[in-house]
Each structure stands twice: as structure tokens, then as C-alpha cells.
Amino acid sequence: MSTILKFEAVAKNYKSGPDTVHALHATDFEANQGELIAIVGPSGSGKSTFLSLAGALLSPSSGKIFLNGKDISGLSKKEQTALRLREIGFIFQAAHLVPYLKVKDQVSFSAERAGTSKEKAGKKALELLHELGLDSRSKFYPKDLSGGEKQRVAIARALINSPAIILADEPTASLDSERSREVVELLRKEVEGTERAAIMVTHDERMLDLCDHVYRIEDGQLRKDR
Ligand SMILES: Nc1ncnc2c1ncn2[C@@H]1O[C@H](COP(=O)(O)OP(=O)(O)OP(=O)(O)O)[C@@H](O)[C@H]1O
Numbered sequence: 559m560s561t562i563l564k565f566e567a568v569a570k571n572y573k574s575g576p577d578t579v580h581a582l583h584a585t586d587f588e589a590n591q592g593e594l595i596a597i598v599g600p601s602g603s604g605k606s607t608f609l610s611l612a613g614a615l616l617s618p619s620s621g622k623i624f625l626n627g628k629d630i631s632g633l634s635k636k637e638q639t640a641l642r643l644r645e646i647g648f649i650f651q652a653a654h655l656v657p658y659l660k661v662k663d664q665v666s667f668s669a670e671r672a673g674t675s676k677e678k679a680g681k682k683a684l685e686l687l688h689e690l691g692l693d694s695r696s697k698f699y700p701k702d703l704s705g706g707e708k709q710r711v712a713i714a715r716a717l718i719n720s721p722a723i724i725l726a727d728e729p730t731a732s733l734d735s736e737r738s739r740e741v742v743e744l745l746r747k748e749v750e751g752t753e754r755a756a757i758m759v760t761h762d763e764r765m766l767d768l769c770d771h772v773y774r775i776e777d778g779q780l781r782k783d784r
């Protein structure tokens with residue numbers, strides 16, 4: 559099985575005035591293709607720090623991060639931005655949709671930013687919206703969608719550039735348990751049997767049976783549960 563994301567002794571410290579916060583201690587980690595991986599842990603334990611490193615939003619203080627075999631730990635800010643656009647799909651707690659864009663444009667916009675023609679981007683967006691059960695919502699504005707629909711749009715948007723990895727920070731935090739399950743099941747469907755992987759931070763233990771592996775993090779120490 560091919561490895562999508564690999565951490566080798568990755569640590570992250572934050573300088574905060576005279577203090578140093580050890581947000582992530584030296585961590586080894588691997589996400590393989592087709593896998594949905596859960597990260598659970600209490601508030602302040604380092605979950606978002608971990609995802610930010612995985613998503614090239616932060617550079618590690620030490621150690622190396624590989625995405626599809628390529629070392630991404632030493633990239634410049636500009637290189638990180640380009641990498642994020644093409645290789646990484648982000649899904650956040652609140653969907654962060656653009657209020658003045660209709661659903662279809664919301665999804666196709668990221669593809670156009672990555673250089674896809676308007677026509678191709680629109681076609682791909684409609685295909686993804688179909689997969690996610692949102693055919694009838696393509697002309698809606700975000701304000702007219704339910705919470706679950708918004709998160710499904712966020713999944714479509716995260717997928718449009720065919721990223722190597724999807725990173726989701728508490729994607730179900732604003733949803734009831736039935737809607738949460740639907741969203742995580744869709745996320746699972748979008749990675750299972752594909753060449754991509756997904757990592758999801760969650761507080762919701764009820765979602766863990768849908769995940770291939772579960773990691774727990776406490777005080778910046780990540781360990782594999784299963
Ligand atoms: N930019 C920063 N500067 C200094 N300290 C930071 C910074 N970002 C995070 N931290 C600290 O690093 C630790 C880990 O934070 P992180 O945001 O990764 O936690 P988390 O597990 O995502 O928490 P939550 O569940 O509340 O979102 C915390 O102690 C936090 O205060």
C-alpha cells in the first residue's frame with residue numbers, strides 16, 4: 559500500500575514571548591492511500607497543530623514531512639501555498655463558504671484558481687455535487703442550505719482539485735449525530751479505494767467506527783490506538 563503522508567520525528571514548538579510551548583513532541587505518523595484516519599484528543603492537546611503541519615500551513619520545528627514521497631518540510635511560504643492549492647483539501651468546523659457564491663461556483667472556484675478552465679471546472683463541480691447528493695442545490699446560496707448540506711459542499715470543494723490528502727478539523731462539530739454520520743460516511747466513500755487519504759480531527763467517539771485508524775493525542779504526544 560502506498561504512503562501518502564509521512565511524518566518522521568516531527569515536532570512543533572511555538573514561541574510565546576519568553577516561553578516556548580511544545581505543541582507537538584517528536585512524532586512519527588503515516589497515512590496510506592484509501593485510509594480515513596481519526597485524531598482525537600482534549601482541547602489544547604495539539605490536534606490543529608498536527609493538521610496544520612500535515613497541510614503545509616506550518617513548518618515543523620524539527621523532523622521531516624513527506625507528501626507522496628516529496629519532502630515538504632522546508633518549503634517557502636509561496637511553495638506551501640501552491641502545494642496546498644493542488645495537493646491538499648481542507649474542511650473546517652464551520653464550512654466557511656463564501657456567502658455571495660452559489661453552490662456550484664463555490665466548488666468550481668478553487669479549480670479555476672488552480673488553472674482549470676471555467677467550463678471544465680463547472681463540469682467537475684456538478685459531478686462532485688451529484689456524488690454528494692446535492693444536485694438540487696447547485697444554484698442555492700449558502701444561507702439557504704442546512705448545516706449538513708453546507709458540510710457536503712465543503713467536501714465537494716475540498717475534492718475539486720483531486721488532492722492527495724483531505725484534512726478535516728472537526729467537520730461535524732456543528733451537526734447532530736445523524737447528519738454527522740452522513741458527512742463522515744461521505745468522506746469515507748470519497749477516499750476508500752482511491753489514491754488519496756483523509757485525516758479527520760473529531761471529538762465524537764461515535765464516528766470512530768467509520769475510520770480505518772484512530773490516533774489519540776495528549777499534551778502533544780500522539781499515539782496510535784488502532
Ligand atoms: N500560534 C500559537 N502560539 C503559541 N501557542 C500556540 C499557538 N497555537 C497553538 N498554541 C498552543 O499549542 C497547544 C496546542 O494547540 P492546538 O490548537 O494544536 O490544540 P487543539 O488540540 O487543536 O485544541 P482544540 O481542541 O481546542 O482546538 C496549545 O497549548 C495552544 O495554546
Ligand SMILES: [Mg+2]
Nearest residue numbers: 605606607727
Ligand atoms: Mg483545534
